[in-house]
Amino acid sequence: MGTLEATKTDEKTTSATGTRDALTVTDHRTGKTYELPIKNGTIRAMDLRQMKTGPDDFGLMSYDPAFLNTASCTSRITYIDGDKGILRYRGYPIDVLAENCTYLEVAYLLLHGELPNKQEFEQFTREITYHTMIHESLKKVMDAFNYDAHPMGMLISTVAAMSTFYPEAHNVHDAKVRQKQIHRLIAKMPTISAFAYRHSVGMPYMYPNNALTYSENFLTMLFRTPAEKYVPNPTLVRALDVLFILHADHEQNCGTHAMRGIGSAHTDPYSAVAGAASALYGPLHGGANEEVLKMLQEIGSISNVPAFIKEVKEGRGEKRLMGFGHRVYKNFDPRAKIIKRMAEEVFEVTGRNPLLDIALELERIALQDEYFVKRKLYPNVDFYSGLIYEALGIPTKAFTVLFAIPRTSGWLAQWQEMLEDPEQKIARPRQVYLGQGERAFVPMERR
Ligand code: ACO
DSSP: OOOEEOOSOOOOOBOTTSOBOEEEEEETTTTEEEEEEOBTTBOOGGGGTTOOSSTTOOOOOOOOGGGSSOOOOOOSSEEEETTTTEEEETTEEHHHHHHHOOHHHHHHHHHHSSOOOHHHHHHHHHHHHTTOOOOHHHHHHHHTSOTTOOHHHHHHHHHHHHHHHOGGGGOTTOHHHHHHHHHHHHHHHHHHHHHHHHHHHTOOOOOOOTTSOHHHHHHHHHHOOTTSOOOOOHHHHHHHHHHHHHHSOOSSOHHHHHHHHHHTTTOOHHHHHHHHHHHHHSTTTTTHHHHHHHHHHHHOSGGGHHHHHHHHHHHTTSSOOTTBOOSSOSSOOHHHHHHHHHHHHHHHHHOOOTHHHHHHHHHHHHHHOHHHHHTTOOBOHHHHHHHHHHHTTOOGGGHHHHHHHHHHHHHHHHHHHHHHOTTOOOOOOOOOOOSOOSOOOOOGGGO
């Protein structure tokens, strides 16, 4: 063993039990030994940099494509234990929140860290309710889309366009300005989403109604025809609100990572939410709910399920069972359990969706098949949510929009936390360059 190098950090490395919270590492290239402090179960990647082979060496880095084992931030918002199937917002288990709260209460909790008291809740609800209208010129932006434009494409572009309507939003360091944009975004997402749907079916836009709750209002903007009265079914309103609660945040997933990454450049929140929503749009992320429905329709009947499972297994990753598998959950997704239960309540009102039987059979076979068991692939949040959206009358293409609406509160809570975190800077990963070294330029005629 060589000499012991002190780390440059001054972290306390002795735990309460007297054991040292530290990692001793020997760099066999130089024979030097280093002691790295361990804090919150992590070592600092920057502590590796001191490990050099010589003065010209850049220093050691960690390599972690797709962030399989790298924490990019500390957070106090959402806790997940993927092995135990635990999900908590600000310490409250997801099933308790889904049972007892409305989506707006949960949005407040995510943003402020505590559940609102009556007065705080009324004030927050009022702020959201009175920001649901969108600028008439923004409506014209939406009019410009082709009749068959994908609702997520419309949502992403329209949210990005909002930054041009609220130039003060660029002042991300002013907490009051931030609050205003947070209220606007949470309030206007349902309006923009409903307008995107109405545009795609050639129906006139239905303006928000301040007498309605968040979820009632959204369903009404989606489905009310101007000629008729529309009263959304309370069971369906509650189901939608619970779906919104379940989708509100999920710590550092792909979309939230995009939100924090874009926000770290001090970009305005509209542009950052548009970027986060773009990540969500992908079929491996929030776009999976749309893909699940397409898959169930393609399978068509229970008798075709074994052949489909066989194709997935033989495809070895090429063809996936959409709505199955998760980067973090390796036991079960607690959200999927709640949604599966809720689907039954919804189908009592709307009639049973025949695709449910195909989904149940897929799940039954997959949960006992060695391929899926070995890889710890379980139904995720998207496996059953699409069936409920379909039962609510929402077209398949609009499913991911229904994910983006509630996730907006999570994105904004994470964005605020990032801006207030003194340890955060502009996000800028390193790379391992494996390309050409310097070479001589060859003029075109000689190439
Ligand atoms: N169907 C079939 N095989 C799968 C599936 C699936 N749904 N998911 C993963 N696998 C296999 C992979 O082929 C791989 O097999 P191998 O070890 O033989 O190569 C193994 O399981 C591990 O898969 P990875 O892709 O390494 O897992 P990762 O954690 O990177 O991916 C993901 C997680 C993207 C969710 C993946 O499971 C998937 O593509 N699922 C389908 C899409 C989906 O439902 N996405 C929604 C996720 S929830 C959300 O984002 C809201």
